[in-house]
Amino acid sequence: MALLADILFSHLLLPFVMHYFNHAACGPLADAALQAMYIYAQREQKIGGYGAAKEAQADIERLYRSIAATIHALPQDIALTQGNSDGWSRIVSAMDWSDGGRILAHRTEWGGNLGVLMQLSAQYGVQVEEIPSDSDGAMSLDALEMQLRTPASLVVLTWMPANGPLVQPAEAVGDLCAQFGVPLLVDAAQAVGQWPVDVGRLQCSALTAPGRKWLCGPRGTGFVYIHPSFLCRLRPLSADHFSRPWQYGTTWAYRGDARRLEHSEASIALRLGLGAAISAWSNLGVEHIHSEIQKRADWLRTELEALPSIRVQRTGRHASSGIVTFECASHSAAQLHRRLNELGVEAAISPIAFTPWDMQARGLGELLRLSPGHDTSYRSLQYCLDALKELVSQT
Numbered sequence: 001m002a003l004l005a006d007i008l009f010s011h012l013l014l015p016f017v018m019h020y021f022n023h024a025a026c027g028p029l030a031d032a033a034l035q036a037m038y039i040y041a042q043r044e045q046k047i048g049g050y051g052a053a054k055e056a057q058a059d060i061e062r063l064y065r066s067i068a069a070t071i072h073a074l075p076q077d078i079a080l081t082q083g084n085s086d087g088w089s090r091i092v093s094a095m096d097w098s099d100g101g102r103i104l105a106h107r108t109e110w111g112g113n114l115g116v117l118m119q120l121s122a123q124y125g126v127q128v129e130e131i132p133s134d135s136d137g138a139m140s141l142d143a144l145e146m147q148l149r150t151p152a153s154l155v156v157l158t159w160m161p162a163n164g165p166l167v168q169p170a171e172a173v174g175d176l177c178a179q180f181g182v183p184l185l186v187d188a189a190q191a192v193g194q195w196p197v198d199v200g201r202l203q204c205s206a207l208t209a210p211g212r213k214w215l216c217g218p219r220g221t222g223f224v225y226i227h228p229s230f231l232c233r234l235r236p237l238s239a240d241h242f243s244r245p246w247q248y249g250t251t252w253a254y255r256g257d258a259r260r261l262e263h264s265e266a267s268i269a270l271r272l273g274l275g276a277a278i279s280a281w282s283n284l285g286v287e288h289i290h291s292e293i294q295k296r297a298d299w300l301r302t303e304l305e306a307l308p309s310i311r312v313q314r315t316g317r318h319a320s321s322g323i324v325t326f327e328c329a330s331h332s333a334a335q336l337h338r339r340l341n342e343l344g345v346e347a348a349i350s351p352i353a354f355t356p357w358d359m360q361a362r363g364l365g366e367l368l369r370l371s372p373g374h375d376t377s378y379r380s381l382q383y384c385l386d387a388l389k390e391l392v393s394q395t
Contacts, residue, residue: 020380021384029216030216030217033216063271071192071225077228079260090224106138108138108161109161129147137362152182163325167320170204215274294322303385331392345383
């Protein structure tokens with residue numbers, strides 16, 4: 001109790017400091033992003049939204065190039081979205097499912113994505129088939145290869161699940177999908193910003209990511225990558241005069257680039273904020289960021305495993321991301337989350353709904369999730385660990 005008393009007393013005397021461990025949900029907004037949005041908002045106030053947007057067009061085009069460089073793609077293969085789920089659902093709903101189909105998904109697939117797949121199953125009779133796991137809980141490549149011998153419409157892969165540190169063997173999955181000519185849709189929500197991403201090495205047909213997580217961009221931003229050979233299969237019903245412009249008479253035609261998935265109405269301020277965040281991220285370098293996140297996550301796992309009643313999630317022979325999740329035998333995730341928040345530690349709960357197939361298969365309830373950034377101080381790491389040590393010692 002002495003430690004908690006000292007912590008609470010220090011918060012009474014000093015300005016409140018938030019120790020941030022929630023990049024997997026939403027990274028702290030980058031200073032450059034805040035400044036870019038503020039400057040643009042002033043212009044919009046002064047000359048109106050359309051005039052300000054016209055002035056910002058060069059910066060918006062630069063954003064497409066920056067995103068493309070981040071994932072080793074071409075600008076014409078990038079479309080901007082309002083977030084990861086928005087982009088993922090735009091892609092899947094733009095495919096033709098009128099004759100049914102067969103979609104393969106692993107049990108660690110994001111719950112929101114599974115919800116879309118279940119709707120396709122209910123509405124069009126699409127068969128959604130689970131890909132078996134290996135002994136460490138990752139996708140079994142042998143099982144996937146066997147499943148791909150029967151025609152499939154799509155393989156979906158959440159590269160780094162939200163409920164733990166697992167990094168799926170995405171490049172090996174891409175190899176198999178390429179061999180069998182089956183499109184691969186990669187949900188890279190937890191990868192982009194903390195992990196090197198190369199869509200060529202992934203051999204994916206499409207990839208989605210948000211701006212708000214490890215890139216530290218604003219909420220309401222994101223992007224999709226679409227391989228040119230996959231683009232012709234996407235015919236979004238929600239297309240407007242930007243994505244499917246009028247040609248003549250009664251003829252409309254989809255754009256020939258990935259922006260056929262975009263809408264004409266969007267927040268220019270948010271997009272400029274995303275561009276500024278990516279620029280700041282790029283200046284630091286992905287290798288440096290990746291290395292620093294790994295060091296902090298590894299430190300946390302090692303130290304947490306020494307605490308009584310704590311069971312840290314591990315990945316066996318597979319790589320680990322910057323996500324640290326654990327159970328506590330003496331306290332629920334909700335209890336620890338609430339007390340940590342009161343002490344100035346921003347953590348998160350990973351509930352069953354985030355990854356329902358996986359959580360149920362492993363008999364897990366809620367997990368407490370910590371996700372430090374590349375610049376999370378070791379003072380904050382130690383503070384968080386000390387707080388947890390004191391909390392779990394209480395009955």
